[in-house]
Amino acid sequence: MKNNMVEYRRKFGYSQEKFAELLGVSRQTIISIEKGKYNPSLPLAMIIAEIFQTNVENVFILEETDYKK
Amino acid sequence: MKNNMVEYRRKFGYSQEKFAELLGVSRQTIISIEKGKYNPSLPLAMIIAEIFQTNVENVFILEETDYKK
DNA sequence: GCTTGACGTCAAGCGTCCTTTACTATACCA
DNA sequence: TGGTATAGTAAAGGACGCTTGACGTCAAGC
Numbered sequence: 001m002k003n004n005m006v007e008y009r010r011k012f013g014y015s016q017e018k019f020a021e022l023l024g025v026s027r028q029t030i031i032s033i034e035k036g037k038y039n040p041s042l043p044l045a046m047i048i049a050e051i052f053q054t055n056v057e058n059v060f061i062l063e064e065t066d067y068k069k
Numbered sequence: 070m071k072n073n074m075v076e077y078r079r080k081f082g083y084s085q086e087k088f089a090e091l092l093g094v095s096r097q098t099i100i101s102i103e104k105g106k107y108n109p110s111l112p113l114a115m116i117i118a119e120i121f122q123t124n125v126e127n128v129f130i131l132e133e134t135d136y137k138k
Numbered sequence: 139g140c141t142t143g144a145c146g147t148c149a150a151g152c153g154t155c156c157t158t159t160a161c162t163a164t165a166c167c168a
Numbered sequence: 169t170g171g172t173a174t175a176g177t178a179a180a181g182g183a184c185g186c187t188t189g190a191c192g193t194c195a196a197g198c
Contacts, residue, residue: 001112015174029156031176038155041184042108043070043135046126056125057115066112084144098186100146107185110154139198146193155184163176168169 002061005034008052023047071130074103077121092116 009019016034020027025044033040039060040048049056078088085103089096094113102109108129109117118125 016176017174026157027175028158028177032156035176039111041155042111042114042125042129043131044155045111045114046129046131047135049126050131056111057118060111060115062112062115062119066116085146086144095187096145097188101186104146110185113185141198142196144194147191149190150188152187153185155182157182158180160179161177164174166171166173168171 001039001063001066002036003033004059004061005030005048008054008059009034012052022051070108070132070135071105072102073128073130074099074117077123077128078103081121091120 009016014022016030017027020030023030023044029040029044032038039045045056045060049059052059078085083091085099086096089099092099092113098109098113101107108114114125114129118128121128
């Protein structure tokens with residue numbers, strides 16, 4: 001699972017801290033998602049896409065390894 | 070968080086069990102998501118949307134209470 | 139009546155998501 | 169030099185996503 005959060009965030013001029021506030025999560029959560037440490041929950045992902053005025057699929061990108069069992 | 074999984078699943082003619090197999094998760098997981106017990110993870114939600122040939126936002130619907138702190 | 143398919147409940151266990159707190163590094167600017 | 173903003177790491181703890189296994193219900197068809 002890859003994501004374009006950094007690009008979108010920069011495009012909108014938010015620091016990690018401001019963005020975290022906007023979303024109502026901790027800065028650590030933003031860092032972890034951006035660094036690919038883990039995936040956001042579905043509601044969080046949807047709010048992120050909403051803020052960036054796009055849809056989930058444009059911000060988060062599925063990879064072959066995601067859920068191939 | 071609401072979702073239209075039952076409608077989509079019926080539309081595609083899948084039983085819960087078949088659908089679970091397709092996704093590579095347990096039937097219990099399908100039941101829990103359909104019943105609103107919890108939200109799927111982001112990758113699972115994306116695969117669900119992909120199977121239904123639509124995007125995440127059409128299957129899962131954010132509500133005010135999601136992530137309002 | 140019995141079986142089969144589809145749907146449902148409950149519970150224990152494990153890994154992931156998210157939090158808080160504390161600390162480090164770099165760059166910029168007074 | 170010292171202060172501020174931004175981004176990063178680490179670790180402990182709680183809540184949630186998902187699993188497995190066992191069991192219950194209801195309708196359809198033999």
